[in-house]
Amino acid sequence: MVIKLHHLTNSNSSSEAYDEIIQILSLVAPDFDNSFLKKVYSDTIRLFNGKYPGYRVSNTKYHDLEHTCSVTLATARLIHGLHVHGQKFSSRVIELGLIGALFHDTGLIQTKDERVGTGAQYTIGHEERSINFMGRYLAASGFSTDDISDCSHIIMCTTLTLPLSDVPFRSDEIRTMGKILGSADLIAQMADRNYLEKLPLLFLEFKEAGMQGFETPLELFKNTEEFYHSVVRTRLMQEMGDVSSAALFHFMKRWNINRDLYAESIANNIKNMTKIYED
Numbered sequence: 001m002v003i004k005l006h007h008l009t010n011s012n013s014s015s016e017a018y019d020e021i022i023q024i025l026s027l028v029a030p031d032f033d034n035s036f037l038k039k040v041y042s043d044t045i046r047l048f049n050g051k052y053p054g055y056r057v058s059n060t061k062y063h064d065l066e067h068t069c070s071v072t073l074a075t076a077r078l079i080h081g082l083h084v085h086g087q088k089f090s091s092r093v094i095e096l097g098l099i100g101a102l103f104h105d106t107g108l109i110q111t112k113d114e115r116v117g118t119g120a121q122y123t124i125g126h127e128e129r130s131i132n133f134m135g136r137y138l139a140a141s142g143f144s145t146d147d148i149s150d151c152s153h154i155i156m157c158t159t160l161t162l163p164l165s166d167v168p169f170r171s172d173e174i175r176t177m178g179k180i181l182g183s184a185d186l187i188a189q190m191a192d193r194n195y196l197e198k199l200p201l202l203f204l205e206f207k208e209a210g211m212q213g214f215e216t217p218l219e220l221f222k223n224t225e226e227f228y229h230s231v232v233r234t235r236l237m238q239e240m241g242d243v244s245s246a247a248l249f250h251f252m253k254r255w256n257i258n259r260d261l262y263a264e265s266i267a268n269n270i271k272n273m274t275k276i277y278e279d
Contacts, residue, residue, distance in 0.1 A: 005261040006193040009073060014045055017069040024076040024254065025094070028083045032091050036141070037098055043137075044068065044102045047109060056110045059118040061201040063105045067189060072101040074184035074247075074262070077254075081246030082180070084253045089173060096147060097177040100154035101184065103134040123209035127159045150174045157182035157240075160231070164239050176243070183244040186232050191265035196273055199224065225270050 001007075009020045018041055025032045043052060048065040050057025058064060075097055079089060089097075107129025108119035122129055131152045138148050153167050157178035164182075169175040192198065200217040213223070236244050248260040 003255075003257055003261070004193075005191055005265045008255060008261070011070040011073055011188075012066050014041075014065060014069050017073045021073055021076045021098070024080045024250075027254065028080050028089070029091050029094060032094065037095060040099055040102055040137075041072075044106075047106060054112055056112060056114070058109050060108050060120050060205055062198055062205050063108050063120075068102060068105055070188040070192065071104065071181075071184050072098060074188040075101040075181055077250045078180045078184055078243060078246050079177075080254065081248065081250035082176070082243065084249040085246055087176065087246075089177070092147070093150075093173050093177050096151045096174075097154055097181060099134065099138070100151050100177075100181050103137070103151075104130055104155050104158045104181065104185065106130045106133045117208060118205075120205035120208040121210075123205055123211065127155060131155050146170070154178045154181050158185045160235065176241075179240040179243045183236055183240045186236060187244050187247070187262045187266065190228065190232065190269060191262045192269075193265065195269045196221075196276065199273075221273055221276055224273055228266070228270060 009016055011017045018038075022034055025034060045065065046052045047055055048058040048068070079094060079097065083089070105126065107126035108122055110119050119126075134151055134155065135148050138151065150170060153169050153174060154177050156162060156167050157164065158181060164175070164178065167175075167178065169178065189195065199220055203217040203220045206220075213219075236242065244262065245260065247262045248258075251257040251259060251261055
C-alpha cells in the first residue's frame with residue numbers, strides 16, 4: 001500500500017491530532033512544557049463546540065474544528081521539518097506558533113450576542129477578530145504584551161493578501177514562525193482528502209461573506225486550480241519563503257517516508273478537481 005497523508009494521523013479526531021502534535025514536540029524540544037498548550041487545545045475544542053462562555057457553537061462548515069486541528073498539526077510538522085534542517089526555535093516561540101494556529105480562525109465564531117446568520121459573514125477581516133480573542137485569552141493567562149504582540153503577528157500571516165513586509169515582526173524567529181503558520185493554513189486545507197467535497201461548503205461561506213467572483217460551486221471548482229497556481233503557490237514560494245517544503249524533512253525523520261505528502265495530496269486534489277469540471 002502506498003502511504004498517503006491521511007493514513008498517518010486522522011485530523012478529524014482532535015485527540016489523535018493532539019497526540020501527534022505532542023509526539024512531534026518531543027522530537028523538537030524534549031523539555032517542552034505542554035501544560036498550557038494542553039489547556040489551550042482543550043479550550044479551543046470547547047469554543048468550537050459551543051461550550052466556551054460567551055460564544056455560540058461554531059457554525060461555519062468549512063472552517064471548522066477539523067480545519068483548525070489540521071492546521072495546528074501542519075504547523076507542528078513544519079516546525080519539526082525546519083528543526084531537522086537546522087532551524088532552531090525557542091520553546092516560547094513554538095508555543096506562540098501553536099497557539100496562533102489554534103486561534104487563527106476563532107474570529108469566525110459568533111458571540112452569544114451575534115444572532116444573525118453564521119460566522120461566515122466575518123470572513124473578510126476575521127483575522128482581526130481572531131487576534132482580539134487571542135489577546136484577551138493570553139492576557140487573562142498572564143502573558144506579556146510582547147507575547148501577545150508576537151502571536152498577533154504570527155496570526156496576521158494567515159491573511160492571504162497581506163504582504164509580510166507590512167507585518168512589524170520583532171525578530172526573525174517570529175517572522176519564520178509566521179511563515180510556518182501562513183503556509184500550514186494553506187497546505188492543510190488544500191491537501192485535505194475531502195477537499196473536493198468541502199469546496200461547496202466554502203462556496204456558501206464566501207456567498208454569505210459577500211465575496212464576489214463565484215456564482216456557483218462549479219465556478220469555484222473551475223477557478224481553484226488557477227487560484228492554487230497563481231495565488232497559493234506564489235505566496236508559499238515567495239511571501240512564505242518556501243518553508244512548506246520542510247514538510248519533506250518531517251516525513252523523512254518522523255515516518256521514514258522520502259516524499260512530501262502534502263504536496264502529493266494537493267496535486268492529487270487539483271487533478272481530480274480538473275476532471276470534475278471538464279466532464
